Amino acid sequence: MAAPKFAFLLLNLISILPLLVSSFSVDRPTDRRILVLLDDLSLKSSHSLFFSSLKSRGFDLDFKLADDPAIAVKRYGQYMYDGLILLSPSTERFGGSLDVEGVLDFVDSGHDLIVAADANASDLIRNIAAECGVDFDEDPSAVVVDHSSYAVSETEGDHTLIAADDFIQSDVILGNKKIEAPVLFKGIGHSLNPANSMVLKALSASPSSYSTNPSSKLSSQPPSLYGTAISLVSVVQARNAARIMISGSLDMFSNRLFRAGVQKSGSLNKYEKSGNEQFITELSKWIFHERGHLKAVNLRHNKVGESEEPSMYRINDDLEFSVEIFEWSGSSWVPHVSKDVQVQFYMMSPYVLKTLSTNGKGLYHTSFKVPDVYGVFQFKVEYQKLGYTSLSLSKQIPVRPFKHNEYERFITTAFPYYGASFSMMAGFFIFSGVYLYNK
């Protein structure tokens, strides 16, 4: 009795399992299940606007204390979450089996990560950030101070609450609605590793900012981080399309700063509400792949005037190339419209590199002549655009030279030679008759 019941259960489980793991798929790149690790469960309430914005967009949030021994992101080799939010700056080590390597493996397998640090950032959080190409100020007491672009406040006079408005210029990352009000930031700054080309400053500090301990005088050494080299919020898009956001401020996610009004020092504009909510919401849309995810389908090529794809081209053939590119809008794939998609006809190096023209409905096409060099070529579409996932497609195609009978016959220049031969032959025929039978 028990055995069939168990088998039935197992069958059920097996049928559910693919459903559980398939929510993050190629067809629907938006994340679904997100693990949120907190230092303190009161963050759930003090940062509830951020969480409710995620929930209202359909994310399934799983809150856990960062030292909860039951933390596991992986079970039976499958990840149970699509995204990880670490709002636990002071955690020295995670509970359960999660550690720095675990977090990095999570990202390496294409999952997304949001890390927020603050002045109490632990080595664990610093290490995770450093692995993503972001180095927080090593001085544990340093915070970002800016005496020229702070948020005017009657109660906070130490200029550590910064009104930052130097955003990354990218509609896909921050949405196409301009963020009018400055973003309030209170926390630590970081610098980007110049050798890392994946990491970008999403919000950078003003030229007058510096990273220091505001309550003690500066020693004889100038601060190690200053000016626009300080990044307040950085984003990373890895080659596998995993996206990471690293912020030096936990407070910028909080309801208090979401709701706070802001007036930047030296400016008369007073905003009812800071730009935090818009900034964080739009950025999280990007991080969790609600935006900026591309797919390319139907890569096609053919000779001009034909529709079948040939197995091989001859040099100097005229060909047509087309590819369709779609963009994920959060709920469906819409045509991606851009003027900078390029195709390469490539053998060791590109022989032809051409910008594709688009019909505005996702179809990109062009035509060109095959170079007069034979060998094994590739059609390559390497599309990298700020904020979008990169597309890298290639299709191999051989190119052959002319066959011997494909060259030009009866060249005019050779007419004298032809004439000479034939007049010779005719002369010989006549001469043979005359010579033999002349009397």
Add this chain to the structure above:
Amino acid sequence: MARDLGILVIVVLVLAATCQSAVVSPVSESHRSAALELFSPAHGSYGSLEETYEALKTFKVLGIEKKHAIRTSSCASVADTLKSTSSALKDFFDALRVNSILKCELNSEAVRGTQSRLKDSLNGASSLIDFYYSIGGLVLLKEQMSEVDVNLGDADRIFRSIKALGQSDGRWRLSSNNPESSNNAAGIALEALAGVISLATPQIDNSWITTLKNDILKLFDGIERYDDGTYYFDEKHVGARGHQSPLSSSASVVRGIAAVAAATSETLNLPGEKIMGLAKFFLGVGVPGSAQDLYHQIDALSYLENIRESTPLILSLPATVISVTKKDQLKVRVSTLLGSPAPTLSVRLMQIFVSGSKDASVIDQELKFDAVSGMHVLETLPKNIDVGSYIFSFEVIFHNPEHKKTYVSGGRTRVLVHITGVIKIDNAEIVILDGDRGSVENQKKLKLPGDNAVALSANHLQKLRLSFDMSTPFGNAFKPHQAFLKLRHESGVDHIFLVGNSGKKFEIILDFLGLVEKFFYLPGRYNIQLTVGDADMENSFLQPLGFVELDLPDAPEKATRPPPQAVDPYSRYGPKAEITHIFRAPEKRPAKELSLTFLGLVLVPFFGFLAGLVQLGANLKNFPKSTVPSTFAILFHLGIAAVLALYTLFWLKLDLFTTLKALGFLGMFLMFVGHKTLSHLASTSSKLKSV
């Protein structure tokens, strides 16, 4: 006893005052707007009666009049719940709670039914939650309908059975078969016990109340403390009911204590410092983001506000950034937790510490009370206060000695105050000095803050000196936290220097000889930028001063390379330059006419040959006359023509193998017929010779 405790409290307060205490402000307008936002009913009603109660209670405490909008639907829901026999105990309790605020019209039958239902369940109750709901329901009934008999005959038994669930550390278990005890349950139990006390017809034995008071004090022993004097009740266990946040368990305890205090007329001797700490905890949460947390916060604050013998008073400063230039006044507000004005009292400024040092100046100055704004105002700043950051220490003095017993003010409150002002900058100049003699090569006056664009040039043997004076509005020296001189090379490499000072004078000398290594031997234009800023300086600035053209020696081979500069992300992406393949040029050919001309020329000898034949009178008279030889001759010449035609075909389309094969056959044929023809011709000619 009470006096001893009072002294103890004062000692503790003095001790606490030496630590930095948290500055919190009372419930404000932002709580009201958050409440309206969080408790917004969907389609005119809330999801459950519990939610309705939480919303109504929060609105009531915050003084928001919003009852009417949901009154009808909520009252209907209350009446339905009370009438229904299938309602759970919790629903009765929630319905009565909602009714306690809305005061709906209920028919007496339903009320009686509820009363008997609650009493029945009280008799059969075993878990704390059951006791809590039934007793709570009865207490609410008693308050709302005086005609219903809710008195408990067996109060002692019930009291004992609830008490049996209590632990020795003051916490409670939810039921006898659940070993985990919690602060949350303690709050529930206290509320239930307070209910029993108020419902008991023969009054409850006084000894029970004494043990209850001890339990409360024990509960306070297990309170958690933050460094800034904030106290809260934490929950160790994550029970079956899910995790209780410190906010909800602290609120539960506060509700329990308030209920006990209301039910008994005795003083509870609550530790004032911890009550103050709890109040600071609830206020320190700020504006919670969830409806339930907001309810817990506001509800607990409303109980703390009305707690007897130790009502907390909050000293807050609406502004801690005081501008000297704008002649701002330091204002202090003392209010209760919910923001209502405190009784008559005075605020004294006791001490002023310079931020970051231990030196304190004792002031002891009383602030003037401004009745219109309800603020205590420090009209003039003390003499020795200049622009800078200070810690002001305030103390609340009650005018009425009775108030000392009923209010707690948290002793001395220390507040970080920033006194800001416009800093004067004079005598700013930038000078190029000659290295050896120190003579001035080039001197430029600067206007700070203001627009400057100096153009200097220097070589590595010279020095650059920047100097300026800074003084506060009172004429004292001022040292800003940030005084940076930045030199930025065209290539993006930048160098930062701290500008040092002695007294008012700030000076920096850059000796380029010692800096060539640091500058990576990069000659060229360096933009100069000066940043001066401080938290207390109202005119902090970041200004380009101009540039200096540096002539530096060539880099030796081993010189360090400048660090790589971050690539601009906007230029990193984007389309690449197009590449078009350059095709091999076709070979050069002569003009068509030229070829045709040469064709004509090539054909000329053939026609000349024909003309020569005609001229010589060539004929075919020797052609054999007889049938057989003439046939062979014709075949022979046809064969030759065929070979020539084959050659033409070879040129046009045939390949070599077909041609050779055909040529073989034709050759054999030609050999045969040629031999016949030629031998015939030879025999004819030899006949002629012999003749």
